[in-house]
Amino acid sequence: xxxxxxxRWHAIVGLPxxxxxxxxxxxxxxxxxxxxxxxxxxxxxxxxxxHITLQDExxxxxxxxxxxxxxxxxxxxxxxxxxxxxxxxxxxxxxxxADGKLSSGFGLRRVFNGRPRQPHSGLDIAAxxxxxxxxxxxxxxxxxxxxxxxxKTVFIDHGQxxxxxxxxxxxxxxxxxxRVARGQRIGEIGMTGRATGPHLHWTVSLxxxxxxxxxxxxxxxxxxxxxxxxxxxxxx
Ligand SMILES: [Zn+2]
Numbered sequence: 587x588x589x590x591x592x593x594r595w596h597a598i599v600g601l602p603x604x605x606x607x608x609x610x611x612x613x614x615x616x617x618x619x620x621x622x623x624x625x626x627x628x629x630x631x632x633x634x635x636x637h638i639t640l641q642d643e644x645x646x647x648x649x650x651x652x653x654x655x656x657x658x659x660x661x662x663x664x665x666x667x668x669x670x671x672x673x674x675x676x677x678x679x680x681x682x683x684a685d686g687k688l689s690s691g692f693g694l695r696r697v698f699n700g701r702p703r704q705p706h707s708g709l710d711i712a713a714x715x716x717x718x719x720x721x722x723x724x725x726x727x728x729x730x731x732x733x734x735x736x737x738k739t740v741f742i743d744h745g746q747x748x749x750x751x752x753x754x755x756x757x758x759x760x761x762x763x764x765r766v767a768r769g770q771r772i773g774e775i776g777m778t779g780r781a782t783g784p785h786l787h788w789t790v791s792l793x794x795x796x797x798x799x800x801x802x803x804x805x806x807x808x809x810x811x812x813x814x815x816x817x818x819x820x821x822x
Pocket of ligand 1: 690706708709710786787788
């Protein structure tokens, strides 16, 4: 993603949570095809561990039939995150997509029924089922679906590789291909898929890496750990 800010052009790159601490390089290719490498350092960060008990053991150890569906889901979800549209000015400031309590933050290590699983790749907002879910910024709906772990889901493409995903919905109120405005309803909070209670799991993905949604929210909003996490997969 390349944006103009304060008279300068900035390239913004999403880094995967699993990226190892240490030195890394980005290759920058200019319009003249000239390439140069830019070095950067990733520091380690300790994320808290969250232990979650799921009644439905199938959500921890899926059957072989479930695994086939999960593989199909992964392909569709991967395609949605790989979506690309040219957007001259992609949004860098989002509105919170639902009114509720920020329950589980980005990056938490997850242990389901005593077994470690993928870390939490988004931000959870806990609210009663039926609470409106709204687009945090303008964009195009690239995909909707109902997936084993993620439940009823909407993907919005905001341009230049910035994609947002909304999981566990009760109801989807938009269709693929449609434009949405900032604040427009896209569905309702629910607990479809792997969830222990009604909440929205919200993923923000930049160049196919899940990044912390808090980076895109006004600084006043910060995650408060919940007494009872509304657990989900948060994965892809
Ligand atoms: Zn989540």
